[in-house]
Amino acid sequence: MTTDASKGRLVIAVDGPAASGKGTLARRLAAHYAMPYLDTGLLYRMVARAVLEAGHDIRDAEAAGAIVSTFDESAFAEDSLRGREIGEAASVVAAMPAVRSGLIARQRRFAAQSGGAVLDGRDIGTVICPQARAKLFVTATPEVRAARRHKELAGRGEAATFEGILADIRRRDARDSGRSDAPLKAADDAVILDTSALTIEEAVAKAIAIVDARRAG
Numbered sequence: 001m002t003t004d005a006s007k008g009r010l011v012i013a014v015d016g017p018a019a020s021g022k023g024t025l026a027r028r029l030a031a032h033y034a035m036p037y038l039d040t041g042l043l044y045r046m047v048a049r050a051v052l053e054a055g056h057d058i059r060d061a062e063a064a065g066a067i068v069s070t071f072d073e074s075a076f077a078e079d080s081l082r083g084r085e086i087g088e089a090a091s092v093v094a095a096m097p098a099v100r101s102g103l104i105a106r107q108r109r110f111a112a113q114s115g116g117a118v119l120d121g122r123d124i125g126t127v128i129c130p131q132a133r134a135k136l137f138v139t140a141t142p143e144v145r146a147a148r149r150h151k152e153l154a155g156r157g158e159a160a161t162f163e164g165i166l167a168d169i170r171r172r173d174a175r176d177s178g179r180s181d182a183p184l185k186a187a188d189d190a191v192i193l194d195t196s197a198l199t200i201e202e203a204v205a206k207a208i209a210i211v212d213a214r215r216a217g
């Protein structure tokens with residue numbers, strides 16, 4: 001088996017825009033290869049929640065920069081981080097250089113585990129793990145992503161219109177792609193996987209084939 005070039009380990013980087021299906025694929029890849037998985041979006045969501053809970057304005061970069069070095073990951077229930085508003089707030093703090101740099105070490109530590117790791121986010125293949133052996137950039141049209149998120153949020157009991165979610169997704173795409181620090185973009189050596197017309201099982205099969213090809217390459 002050929003693994004992470006530098007350390008003999010397989011690291012899988014999964015990036016992509018909101019509701020493209022990257023978390024679903026990353027989780028399934030982690031199960032398939034029996035590797036630990038980190039959803040890095042949750043870290044930005046935790047910082048956003050901590051900033052708001054401390055009573056700061058979400059645009060307060062100084063407050064967010066101070067919180068990023070002290071926040072306690074175990075203090076947040078995952079379910080409380082998945083909502084629509086926290087996703088929006090996360091993309092605001094994620095554009096702040098102090099927040100991004102404050103989260104780099106813990107992500108790289110996770111990726112450095114001896115058994116390898118799967119991480120998903122926006123900048124895993126470009127900034128956090130540029131040496132990752134396998135990189136996927138997962139996409140889908142904004143309309144397909146909005147429909148998926150709409151269904152997901154409805155399942156959580158969160159009322160929102162399809163049009164409202166589509167507007168959220170477009171705004172978040174623009175903010176994530178337009179920021180100067182670690183913008184959302186595919187790494188040069190990433191394989192693009194468009195899931196617009198794929199079922200979850202079809203997308204998983206393609207993702208495994210892509211990773212297997214990288215392991216063999």
Ligand SMILES: Nc1ncnc2c1ncn2[C@@H]1O[C@H](COP(=O)(O)OP(=O)(O)O)[C@@H](O)[C@H]1O
Nearest residue numbers: 018019020021022023024148152195198199200
């Ligand atoms: N290929 C797919 N077809 C249909 N639904 C999907 C597909 N991939 C993911 N989903 C669903 O879309 C929603 C968003 O997927 P998720 O993996 O959380 O996206 P992301 O991590 O990119 O935000 C979830 O409810 C998930 O079950």
Ligand SMILES: Nc1ccn([C@@H]2O[C@H](COP(=O)(O)OP(=O)(O)O)[C@@H](O)[C@H]2O)c(=O)n1
Nearest residue numbers: 017018019040041044090091094121122123
């Ligand atoms: N590696 C990452 C992960 C998330 N993020 C930011 O965090 C926000 C929430 O990320 P997420 O992955 O939880 O969001 P979804 O794609 O699940 O909607 C994104 O809109 C990005 O602004 C980032 O900048 N870098």
